[in-house]
Amino acid sequence: MKILVSNDDGVYAEGLWALANELRKIATVTVVAPDRDQSGVGTSVTLRHPLRMIKIKSPLDEIAAYSVEGSPADSVILALRLIMKDGVDLVVSGINEGPNLGDDVYISGTVGAALQGFFYGIPSIALSVAGFGSLHFGVAAKLAKLIAKEIIEQGLTQRILLNVNLPNLPQDKLEGVEITRLGERTYADRIEPGHDGKRQYHWILRGKSEWKMVPGTDIWALQQNKISVTPLFGNPDGVNRDFLKNLAPSLFRKLVNDMES
Ligand code: MN
Numbered sequence: 127m128k129i130l131v132s133n134d135d136g137v138y139a140e141g142l143w144a145l146a147n148e149l150r151k152i153a154t155v156t157v158v159a160p161d162r163d164q165s166g167v168g169t170s171v172t173l174r175h176p177l178r179m180i181k182i183k184s185p186l187d188e189i190a191a192y193s194v195e196g197s198p199a200d201s202v203i204l205a206l207r208l209i210m211k212d213g214v215d216l217v218v219s220g221i222n223e224g225p226n227l228g229d230d231v232y233i234s235g236t237v238g239a240a241l242q243g244f245f246y247g248i249p250s251i252a253l254s255v256a257g258f259g260s261l262h263f264g265v266a267a268k269l270a271k272l273i274a275k276e277i278i279e280q281g282l283t284q285r286i287l288l289n290v291n292l293p294n295l296p297q298d299k300l301e302g303v304e305i306t307r308l309g310e311r312t313y314a315d316r317i318e319p320g321h322d323g324k325r326q327y328h329w330i331l332r333g334k335s336e337w338k339m340v341p342g343t344d345i346w347a348l349q350q351n352k353i354s355v356t357p358l359f360g361n362p363d364g365v366n367r368d369f370l371k372n373l374a375p376s377l378f379r380k381l382v383n384d385m386e387s
Contacts, residue, residue, distance in 0.1 A: 127152060127153035127154065127215045127216070127274075127278055128153060128154050128156070128210065128212070128213060128214050128215050128216075129149050129153040129154070129155050129156075129214070129215065129216045129217070129218060129274065130155075130156055130157075130158060130202065130205050130206070130210060130214045130216070130217045130218070130243070131145055131146045131149065131155055131156070131157045131158075131159070131218050131219075132157070132158055132159045132198055132201045132202050132205065132217070132218075132219050132239040133145075133159050133160075133198065133219055133220055133221070133222065133235075133236060133239065134160065134163070134164045134165050134166075134167065134197075134198040134219070134222065134234070134235025134236045134238065134239060135163055135164075135165060135222060135223055135236075136159065136160055136161065136162050136163045136164065137157065137159040137160065137161060137182065137191065137192075137193045137194075139159075139163075139223070140223075140261075140263065141220055141221030141222060141223055141255070141261065141263050141266075142157065142159060142220070142221065143185055143186065144221060144263035144264065144266070144267045145218060145220055145221050145253065145263075145266070145267045145270055146186060146189055147186060147267065148264075148267035148268055148270065148271045149218065149267075149270065149271055149274060150186065150188065150189060151271065152271055152274060152275055152278075153215070153216070153274070155189050156189065156190050156191075156192075156205065156209060156210055157184065157189055157190070157191040157192065158179075158191075158192045158194060158201045158202065158204060158205035158209060159191075159192075159193065159194065159198070159201050159239075160193075160194055160195075160196060160197060160198055160200075160201055160235075161193040161194060161195050164197055164198055164235045165222075165224070165234075165235055165236075166233050166234070166235060167197050167198065167233075167235045167238065168232060168233040168234060168235060168237075168238045169199055169232075169237075169238040169241055170197045170199060170235075170238065171197065171199045171200060171203065172196045172197060172200050177194060177195060177196045177200055177204065178194075178195040178196075179192050179193065179194045179195070179196075179204055179208075180192065180193050181193075190209075192204075192205070192209060197235065197238065198219065198235040198236065198238045198239035199235075199238045199239060199241065199242045201239060202217060202219075202239050202240075202242035202243060203242055206242070206243075206246055206248075214243070214246075214248050215248070215249075215278060216243075216248065216249050216250070216251070216274055216277060216278070217239070217240055217242070217243025217244075217248050217249075217250040217251070218240075218250070218251045218253060218270055218274065219236050219237070219239035219240040219243075219250070219251070219252045219253065220236055220251075220252060220253030220254055220266070220270070221253045221254065221255055221261075221263050221266045221267065221270070222234075222236040222252075222253065222254035222255065223254075223255065223257075223258060223261060224254065224255075224256070224257070224258055225254050225255075225256035225257075225291050225348070226252060226254040226289060226291060227256070227291055227308070227309055227311075227337075227344045227345050227348070227354075228308045228309035228310055228311055228337070228343070228344060228345055229308065229310060229311065229313075230311075231252075231289055231308065231356075231358065234252070234254075236252045236253070236254055237252045237289055237358070239252070240252040240287055240289075241287065241358075241359075243287075244285055244286070244287040244358075244359065247285055249277045249282055249284075249285075249286050249287075250286070250287045250288070251270060251273060251274070251287075251288045251290060252287070252288070252289045252290065253266055253269075253270050253290045253292075254266075254289075254290070254291045254292070255291075255292050255293075255294050256291055256292065256293055256294055256348055257293075257294025261294055262292070262294055262295060262296055262297075265292060265295075265296065265297045265300070265381070265385065266290075266292050268381060268384050268385060269290070269292065269353065269377070269381055270290075271384075272377055272380050272381060272384065273288070273290070273355075273373070273377065276369075276373060276376075276377070277369075280369060282365070282366070282369055284363060284365050284366050286357065286366050286369075287357065287358045287359055288355055288356065288357060288358070289344070289354075289355075289356040289357075289358050290353065290354065290355050290356075291344055291347075291348060291353070291354045291356075292353050292354075293348050293351050293352070293353070295351060297381065297382065297385040299351060300351060300352065300353060300378075300381075301350055301351040301352045302352045302353070302374075302378045303352060303353045303355060303373075303374045303375075303377045303378045303381075304342075304347040304350075304352045304353070304354055304355070304374065305355050305356075305357070305370050305371075305373070305374050306342060306343055306344040306346070306347050306354045306355065306356045307342060307343055307344070307356060308343065308344060308356060308358075309337055309338065309340060309343030309344050309345035309346065310337070310338045310340075310343075311335045311336055311337045311338065311345070312335075312336045313333065314333025314334065314336075315330055315331065315332055315333055316330075316331040316332075316333055317329065317330060317331070318331055344356050353378070355370070355373065355374070355377075357370060
């Protein structure tokens, strides 16, 4: 099995390597990711500049790693069209530092990377932990491995894009897995002006989220200390629907077993 790992926090982010370290237990992993933090660039693809990419020294010996001077989506396109020409079974983007919930998925670079995999017809997963600073990446990485195994074992080749968010909790504090839909929040961006000595500038600062707590949404699941798995872009077809229906109950049991072993 061949897995492409990318992200939007940059190729040296801790979450990316926690993920790669776990996925290498079940697959050949290749890392292709932006050279710096590209959080919030969404689905952006660079079409008006050339892209530079270098092979970097990988922190994990058997994993080839490339750094791209571009967006998360750029990184995945270069990986699929240039580096991994023999084919990719799965694209996993993350583990992002911070949640990617509700309407925010449209500006998420983590989702933007996974979306390219989806466009190319490869099962794809975006993975985020809803916290900042000290994060439980280990639980998220194990979960990614288990979902990857399910997708491969079931021979799932239909277009599927899963947006997975975990509460930032140790495994024994988690209450389960929910298949969800995107939640809604109010937007209250603030503009903070400043001056650089020559010209005025503006910072867009994201306002405090006020979420609508609707049962069945991703934000609601996290509020219940549950892992949220949201299928993105359209209604899943029959095969994917069955896959998702069976995924939730067994996934959590397997996660608990895996963490204890
Ligand atoms: Mn990010």
